[in-house]
Amino acid sequence: MPNKTIVAMACVTAISITCILNGLNGFIVAISVGSISGLGGFALGKLKKP
Structure with missing residues (x-):
C-alpha cells in the first residue's frame, strides 16, 4: 500500500x-x-485480485 500512495x-x-x-x-x-492512468491501474488491480 505505501508504494501505491x-x-x-x-x-x-x-x-x-x-x-x-x-x-x-x-x-x-x-x-x-x-x-486514463487511474482507470488502467484500477483495471490491473481488479485483474490481479480475482
Whole structure:
C-alpha cells in the first residue's frame, strides 16, 4: 500500500507542476492522462485480485 500512495502523490505533484507550467490547457491534458492512468491501474488491480 505505501508504494501505491507514494506513486499517487508523485502523480499529483507532476500534474500540479504541469498545470503551473502550461496553464489551463496543460491542466486539462494532465487530468485526461491522470484519468486514463487511474482507470488502467484500477483495471490491473481488479485483474490481479480475482
